[in-house]
Amino acid sequence: MGRDGRVDECGGLENRYPFGDRRFESSSLRHTRKTIAFRSLGCKLNQYEIQALREGFLKHGFREVPFASPADYYVLNTCTVTEWADKEAKQLIRACHQTNPQGQILVTGCYATASPKEIQALPGVRLVADNRSKNQILFQVTGLQEVSEEESPFFKDGISWFEERSKAFVKIQDGCSYFCAFCKIPYVRGRLISRNESSILEETERLVRCGYQEIVLSGVCLGSYGKDLEGSRRLAGLIRKIIRIPSRFRIRLSSIDPRDTPVELAEIMKESKKLCPHLHLSLQSGDDTILERMKRGYTAGAFEKLVQEIRGRVPSIGLSTDVIVGFPGENDENFKNTQSFLERIAFHRAHVFPYSEREKTKAAVLDGKIPIETIRKREKALKETLAPLTRRYLESFIGKTLEVLVESKRTKDGLLQGFSENYIRCIFQGTETLKGTLQRVEAKEIMGEKLVCNLLTT
Ligand code: SF4
Numbered sequence: 001m002g003r004d005g006r007v008d009e010c011g012g013l014e015n016r017y018p019f020g021d022r023r024f025e026s027s028s029l030r031h032t033r034k035t036i037a038f039r040s041l042g043c044k045l046n047q048y049e050i051q052a053l054r055e056g057f058l059k060h061g062f063r064e065v066p067f068a069s070p071a072d073y074y075v076l077n078t079c080t081v082t083e084w085a086d087k088e089a090k091q092l093i094r095a096c097h098q099t100n101p102q103g104q105i106l107v108t109g110c111y112a113t114a115s116p117k118e119i120q121a122l123p124g125v126r127l128v129a130d131n132r133s134k135n136q137i138l139f140q141v142t143g144l145q146e147v148s149e150e151e152s153p154f155f156k157d158g159i160s161w162f163e164e165r166s167k168a169f170v171k172i173q174d175g176c177s178y179f180c181a182f183c184k185i186p187y188v189r190g191r192l193i194s195r196n197e198s199s200i201l202e203e204t205e206r207l208v209r210c211g212y213q214e215i216v217l218s219g220v221c222l223g224s225y226g227k228d229l230e231g232s233r234r235l236a237g238l239i240r241k242i243i244r245i246p247s248r249f250r251i252r253l254s255s256i257d258p259r260d261t262p263v264e265l266a267e268i269m270k271e272s273k274k275l276c277p278h279l280h281l282s283l284q285s286g287d288d289t290i291l292e293r294m295k296r297g298y299t300a301g302a303f304e305k306l307v308q309e310i311r312g313r314v315p316s317i318g319l320s321t322d323v324i325v326g327f328p329g330e331n332d333e334n335f336k337n338t339q340s341f342l343e344r345i346a347f348h349r350a351h352v353f354p355y356s357e358r359e360k361t362k363a364a365v366l367d368g369k370i371p372i373e374t375i376r377k378r379e380k381a382l383k384e385t386l387a388p389l390t391r392r393y394l395e396s397f398i399g400k401t402l403e404v405l406v407e408s409k410r411t412k413d414g415l416l417q418g419f420s421e422n423y424i425r426c427i428f429q430g431t432e433t434l435k436g437t438l439q440r441v442e443a444k445e446i447m448g449e450k451l452v453c454n455l456l457t458t
Pocket of ligand 1: 176177178179180183184185186220221257
């Protein structure tokens with residue numbers, strides 16, 4: 001829905017084209033009145049893609065209904081990063097079939113790419129599309145020539161809005177060519193492929209024009225952007241162009257690999273408030289033996305040097321990370337090295353993942369499997385190591401001003417909440433009309449992993 005409800009380019013077509021809308025009195029409307037429901041599991045990329053699919057179907061007369069309701073069509077964008085993600089997809093497919101046995105279930109995404117036969121065999125499944133042919137689904141359902149496009153991991157029309165979100169994700173690349181030992185993604189998302197710069201700029205400009213004040217650049221291996229493009233200035237070059245888009249908005253980077261994190265990003269953060277001073281720099285382990293076994297391609301020392309260079313330019317940068325505990329062969333000493341490394345780097349946030357074996361990955365055949373009890377113990381120990389680091393980082397902002405993108409109003413206490421530029425969750429009094437806008441706040445006190453703030457601007 002365009003922010004002021006007027007018919008404009010900002011999408012929100014759902015109730016834009018009531019059945020009586022004359023413009024669509026053509027054969028392409030034979031799908032009108034067909035109801036459709038969308039659901040995405042997993043990462044930001046999947047959420048971006050389900051939005052692109054949503055806009056395509058709604059533009060052609062379909063009417064969206066909640067996923068739990070009876071629908072003529074269900075579109076499910078699956079994930080396969082863990083065993084649990086596969087299970088969740090199967091449960092949802094069964095639930096759709098139960099809700100409407102006549103419903104046509106269209107399944108795509110990483111699990112659909114990894115195990116198409118398994119999914120095709122489930123009741124109600126009419127179409128299984130792999131990751132590289134998601135942009136064919138609309139054509140396969142409608143048969144409309146006007147929507148046919150060349151098979152690609154990118155959608156020709158891109159997106160114009162983001163359902164139920166105050167910020168918008170923009171997909172800039174797909175695939176990964178690193179093949180880390182534990183990771184299934186390169187097998188389901190394919191090798192690195194970058195989107196052409198002009199379509200990224202066009203889409204970002206459109207989203208900013210439609211009022212989105214935070215754009216999250218997303219990809220499977222974000223920092224690899226442009227490696228496959230002639231004469232490309234890579235991610236930093238792209239960001240410098242996006243920053244030139246006039247208007248008040250900011251760019252956030254989704255997770256990035258240390259091998260592809262040029263210090264230039266920190267330079268840009270220093271030069272312009274438009275690039276959030278926050279990096280989610282995925283570490284995975286702080287021990288060189290395990291990093292080697294993971295085929296991560298860097299050492300703890302190299303990672304630390306990169307962090308020092310970045311902090312040298314942006315001392316208050318928010319640094320978050322991902323760590324896997326229980327990777328095959330991880331003994332107590334390896335684990336202790338990871339624990340002390342996290343302390344030394346002092347990340348302000350970290351996702352700790354228990355190792356999840358994925359078939360076909362190199363790690364799946366490694367010896368030295370770690371018992372689940374040990375994995376659980378290490379997971380708990382790392383979270384205990386991280387808690388004081390988070391607190392120390394939050395304390396350093398008490399009394400300081402931060403800029404928060406207001407995302408929602410909490411039901412339990414009616415406070416507004418959102419993330420600051422350096423990715424701290426902040427809560428404060430304010431009216432819900434501020435949702436989706438950048439607001440200046442002053443940090444007053446700490447509550448768990450959040451800052452309780454006062455709103456400075458209205
Ligand atoms: S860089 Fe990331 S996406 Fe690529 S293989 Fe490694 S963990 Fe997977």
